[in-house]
Amino acid sequence: MGVSSFSIATPPNPIEEEDESQNSSLLSSNKTQSVNQSQNPKKTIFFISLIIITCISLSVAIAFGFLYYSSIKNVSPSKSVSPSMAETARPLVKLSQPVVLLISTDGFRFGYQFKTPTPNIHRLIHNGTEADLGLIPVFPTLTFPNHYSIATGLYPAYHGIINNHFTYPGTGETFYMGSHDSKWWLGEPIWETVMNHGLKAATYFWPGSEVKKGSWNCSADMCKHFNGSVAFEERVDTVLKYFDLTSNEIPSFMTLYFEDPDAQGHKVGPDDPQITAAVAKVDKMIGRLIDGLEKRGVFEDVTIILVGDHGMVGTCDKKIIYVDDLSPWIEIPPTSVQTYTPVLSMYPPPGISAADTVAKMMEGLKSGKVDNGMNMRVFLKEDLPARLHYAASERIPPIIGLLEEGFKVEQKKTKRKECGGSHGYDNSYFSMRSIFIGHGPQFGRGVKVPSFENVEIYNLITSVLKIQGAPNNGTESFLKSILLPSS
Ligand SMILES: *[C@@H]1O[C@H](CO)[C@@H](O)[C@H](O)[C@H]1NC(C)=O
Numbered sequence: 001m002g003v004s005s006f007s008i009a010t011p012p013n014p015i016e017e018e019d020e021s022q023n024s025s026l027l028s029s030n031k032t033q034s035v036n037q038s039q040n041p042k043k044t045i046f047f048i049s050l051i052i053i054t055c056i057s058l059s060v061a062i063a064f065g066f067l068y069y070s071s072i073k074n075v076s077p078s079k080s081v082s083p084s085m086a087e088t089a090r091p092l093v094k095l096s097q098p099v100v101l102l103i104s105t106d107g108f109r110f111g112y113q114f115k116t117p118t119p120n121i122h123r124l125i126h127n128g129t130e131a132d133l134g135l136i137p138v139f140p141t142l143t144f145p146n147h148y149s150i151a152t153g154l155y156p157a158y159h160g161i162i163n164n165h166f167t168y169p170g171t172g173e174t175f176y177m178g179s180h181d182s183k184w185w186l187g188e189p190i191w192e193t194v195m196n197h198g199l200k201a202a203t204y205f206w207p208g209s210e211v212k213k214g215s216w217n218c219s220a221d222m223c224k225h226f227n228g229s230v231a232f233e234e235r236v237d238t239v240l241k242y243f244d245l246t247s248n249e250i251p252s253f254m255t256l257y258f259e260d261p262d263a264q265g266h267k268v269g270p271d272d273p274q275i276t277a278a279v280a281k282v283d284k285m286i287g288r289l290i291d292g293l294e295k296r297g298v299f300e301d302v303t304i305i306l307v308g309d310h311g312m313v314g315t316c317d318k319k320i321i322y323v324d325d326l327s328p329w330i331e332i333p334p335t336s337v338q339t340y341t342p343v344l345s346m347y348p349p350p351g352i353s354a355a356d357t358v359a360k361m362m363e364g365l366k367s368g369k370v371d372n373g374m375n376m377r378v379f380l381k382e383d384l385p386a387r388l389h390y391a392a393s394e395r396i397p398p399i400i401g402l403l404e405e406g407f408k409v410e411q412k413k414t415k416r417k418e419c420g421g422s423h424g425y426d427n428s429y430f431s432m433r434s435i436f437i438g439h440g441p442q443f444g445r446g447v448k449v450p451s452f453e454n455v456e457i458y459n460l461i462t463s464v465l466k467i468q469g470a471p472n473n474g475t476e477s478f479l480k481s482i483l484l485p486s487s
Pocket residue numbers: 123126127
């Protein structure tokens with residue numbers, strides 16, 4: 001595998017909308033050509049000058065018209081790539097204070113919104129702000145690390161949830177997705193920040209929300225314990241009922257979580273019709289939510305942030321690397337391995353150093369004698385690309401193997417033959433991206449912003465709620481690029 005596969009995958013430039021003046025000059029240059037062919041030189045020069053003058057005046061007129069238009073009205077949809085200078089946040093109409101509703105649709109890969117008509121998601125896009133080429137997850141691109149990065153603004157090394165499951169080296173204790181002891185969950189999640197400021201928060205599922213931490217005690221009425229059997233409709237309707245409370249009782253921050261289309265993506269991969277159906281169902285839930293908010297007259301007041309935690313890529317049984325195939329170079333017992341696919345994380349086998357383990361594994365992988373060996377690269381965690389931010393925690397095992405998109409790693413060959421989907425890979429793969437759509441008083445309408453990492457979202461929420469957040473890994477310049485200034 002070439003080094004290039006692990007270089008920063010620079011996102012392609014956002015597709016720039018052709019503006020009207022460009023269109024008109026394109027049209028006229030075509031015309032000029034055809035005129036040229038049929039006229040004599042003098043006439044042609046006259047004609048060209050005339051057309052150029054017409055062009056310039058037209059562009060100026062259009063430009064002024066557009067400036068005027070944007071100063072009196074909000075920026076017209078899909079024209080701008082960043083909030084207009086002239087536009088400011090819209091005042092609340094019915095609510096007495098800002099409310100943020102953070103919604104996650106698990107494994108909603110960027111692009112799924114075009115699989116099938118998604119009129120409700122597109123309503124939010126049309127009148128809201130969208131990450132043009134999707135939301136960039138943190139590494140590893142797994143559900144728990146990412147949801148908790150969204151909630152804390154921290155990279156996994158700093159919030160402690162470095163994988164969906166791991167063993168703490170000091171004590172041998174194991175973290176799994178049902179671990180609710182606060183010792184695992186570092187940092188300050190947004191629901192705790194909200195409570196610290198005397199505001200109310202309500203969570204309808206979110207990894208980490210069941211954990212009692214500081215001022216957040218996960219009280220029964222405001223904090224639901226994960227139960228995948230609860231119908232999506234019931235989740236939406238419960239959130240809607242919070243808006244029937246008296247205005248000072250309405251939680252300032254709420255979450256809503258759907259485990260689709262991740263569940264289907266793992267089973268059948270990202271390109272199966274089952275995904276299309278799951279996406280349509282999520283869209284229906286967004287519609288149910290919008291309807292309910294509109295009935296209560298608060299749709300335009302509520303700040304809706306719709307995200308996914310990661311994307312999905314197809315995997316198949318011919319794209320597997322077997323750890324046992326490395327045995328001519330180094331014997332790696334299963335007890336040394338903490339996680340396999342799609343992030344190999346492991347300790348050195350007894351009696352051998354981590355550096356020697358990496359060297360021997362790489363020798364085997366590069367030998368050409370290990371099936372798919374060229375598709376995995378093994379690192380000491382401190383040698384991983386810095387952009388992954390995956391070293392500064394003793395919970396992260398010392399040796400990490402990065403797989404190329406769509407590959408898997410297992411201990412040994414089995415008879416199992418299957419194709420499905422997976423995520424967890426390098427967050428620079430486009431397939432790992434999810435969606436970001438913000439809709440509400442502080443989001444411009446029809447605005448596209450460049451893709452950004454999900455650790456920015458925590459500051460976005462505290463800013464809308466006008467509260468001071470805890471230190472985190474979001475960047476200072478980000479808020480100005482996405483939120484409208486207060487009027
Ligand atoms: C977008 O917002 C405008 C102004 O409030 C409203 O008239 C229009 O119906 C909205 N469009 C959609 C698709 O919701």
